[in-house]
Amino acid sequence: MDDKSVEKRLQLVKEKLQTEIFSVERLIYLKSIDSTNAELKRRIVEGAVSGTVVWAEEQTAGRGRLDRKWSSAAEKGIACSVLLECSDIQNAFQYSFVTAVAVAEGIAKTTGLAPQLKWPNDVLLAKKKVCGILLELTGQYLIIGFGLNVNQKQEDFPEDLKEKAVSLALLMDCDLAREEILAEILNSLERNHLLMQQRGFKAIAEKWTQLCAIIGADVIVSGAGQTVLEGTVLGLREDGALLLQTEKGAEAIISGDVSLRGKNTNYI
Numbered sequence: 001m002d003d004k005s006v007e008k009r010l011q012l013v014k015e016k017l018q019t020e021i022f023s024v025e026r027l028i029y030l031k032s033i034d035s036t037n038a039e040l041k042r043r044i045v046e047g048a049v050s051g052t053v054v055w056a057e058e059q060t061a062g063r064g065r066l067d068r069k070w071s072s073a074a075e076k077g078i079a080c081s082v083l084l085e086c087s088d089i090q091n092a093f094q095y096s097f098v099t100a101v102a103v104a105e106g107i108a109k110t111t112g113l114a115p116q117l118k119w120p121n122d123v124l125l126a127k128k129k130v131c132g133i134l135l136e137l138t139g140q141y142l143i144i145g146f147g148l149n150v151n152q153k154q155e156d157f158p159e160d161l162k163e164k165a166v167s168l169a170l171l172m173d174c175d176l177a178r179e180e181i182l183a184e185i186l187n188s189l190e191r192n193h194l195l196m197q198q199r200g201f202k203a204i205a206e207k208w209t210q211l212c213a214i215i216g217a218d219v220i221v222s223g224a225g226q227t228v229l230e231g232t233v234l235g236l237r238e239d240g241a242l243l244l245q246t247e248k249g250a251e252a253i254i255s256g257d258v259s260l261r262g263k264n265t266n267y268i
């Protein structure tokens, strides 16, 4: 644990932020909270505006996709949620890709590492998960939550995740300044949000595809623990669905978990 004050932490983020939407005036820093997504939901009721960011040192009830838990060790990772007013609720899930690209760019800029992406919204390094993203819609508001493993050591991960998760520090062999990484991710999130607004999902899909780890791979897609489909990844459909070449022809997947099939691979 380090002893940086709240003001010091916010100052460090502010020094690197080049944003207008996710501005430091709308950045809320909390020592401990159940879940940053849940906190933003509560703050919407109290009048939080688009661009509000909640960053917490510790989550006591962090949530993942498909009703899973998300473990957030205190002062090790980044647990953050941002609020955006959403003009196209039907396609709000496309912000999974916007966020994954932003996180990958933020990591690359601050560490020189080269993250890869796995559909729909995992960020991988060394074939393990380094960041998870959870989108939630409340009325016309989209809550984008991301949890990034930064300074965790192997022993900080729960037993069942030790083989599947990685942190930036484990790969860099040193602890990293989380404030700088958070600021660069927010900078990139704003840039990619504006790109999405101005040029549409196609521009994001192109970036996402460049970073995708599974194009051409043989995969299994499961939902609720059951295999639903096997095939070879062709790419993204224009709306963000995953296109698979299966025995029956090309099929599109709109939800589920993707893992690599066969071979000696250990992608999660």
Ligand code: BTN
Pocket (backbone or CB within 6 Å): 034, 035, 036, 037, 038, 059, 061, 062, 063, 064, 065, 066, 068, 070, 078, 079, 080, 081, 131, 132, 133, 134, 145, 146, 147, 148
């Ligand atoms: C997943 O991979 O299943 C998504 C994990 C998302 C975790 C983040 S941490 C910040 C935000 N608050 C939460 O409760 N969850 C998201």
